[in-house]
Amino acid sequence: MLIVVDGANVVGSVPDGWWRDRAGAAERLRDALASAGPAALEGGTDDDELVLVVEGAARRVPPVPGVRVVAAERSGDDAIVDLLRREGSGGGVVVTADRGLRDRVTELGARVVGPSALRIHR
Template sequence: MTARDGDGWALCARGHQHWGVYGAAGLLAVHHTLDGMPYVLMQKRAWWSHHGGTWGLPGGARDSHEDAVAGALREAHEEAALSPDLVRVRGLYVDDHGGWSFDTVIAEADGLLDAAPANGESADLRWIAADEITSKDLHPGFAETWPGIRPALSPLVVVLDLANIIGARAEHGWWRDRAGAASRLLNELLPLTARGLPQPPVALPGLARWFPRFVVVLEGAAARGADPGPWEGDLTVVSAPGSGDDTIVEVVGDTRPWEQVLVVTADRGLRERVTSLGALVTGPRWLLDQL
């Protein structure tokens, strides 16, 4: 396993040649402006490269030891001088050609970050409004996948009704130590922030994996006694001053307009309240199956 051991041509099941012995990955950095418009950092490929002069994403061949996220972040740093710590990975879109795939890593940026050609593979780098991308001369591979990627640019926020989830878990003796049960579940949630989630059982765009922002709402004895953090990963714990349901409704109402919100609860009344705000809902069993 050495750097650049992925460089080379590969043949897919469709009979096409692609660059990247172990597949390839690219970084789609996206920033939503206050009016909700997503801007994507696009790369104009150098004239000498494959499909030179077209617009696509910073990316390239993955090395044998890299997953898609590591490969995409490395390529974006090499080609666009984009520091990995300035973006937060939110999703993974896989374009599988059979034996070879291009993995698009969707990452959220807090602003229109500075980016410039950092090596000879980039002729230009620009933030382009999502609605204007199809007017560009696009790399054929990106042009083919863009209609599937475009609806997935909005980041996912998963809001957890932890009391309801703990009750659904039916862990022995949890009612005698609600704070301990909450802390145990919180610790089990942490790996999900790193490995992401498969497609939720709700109407969301078809990504291979989602890397959401988790907001956990605690109430009652769990709020008073559970470890308040700070927690590693993209996980925030909110202690309800009173009703947990009311706090969850406030959390949903405070999300940004372009975010997709999924509330995990089996409480029928709460489900009705959050769906009236545009949130999606699913039951605790779906989440517990991911742990």
């Protein structure tokens, strides 16, 4: 199962000064996800793949073992939808609070949870 994290939305859900260093905030999220592994999401298993979708200034954030990073060429929302279409969304989970994205990915069969569903320390 894919666990797709809307990086900009999740980073933006915590008012910790992320706007001063968007790439650094995305790196901290990536590292927290890598540390937790698929268990970052309740019910996640070792067979699940964590995918962090980044955009804008955070596009330069590289992947690390355990977290694939997808750099959006356009909007992060579009990249998430394209990823789910390309790789299949059946059983996939998208972590976001974006209502528009929520509607788009549920139409593809993905389940959506909010950023608070992540069990990570940031």
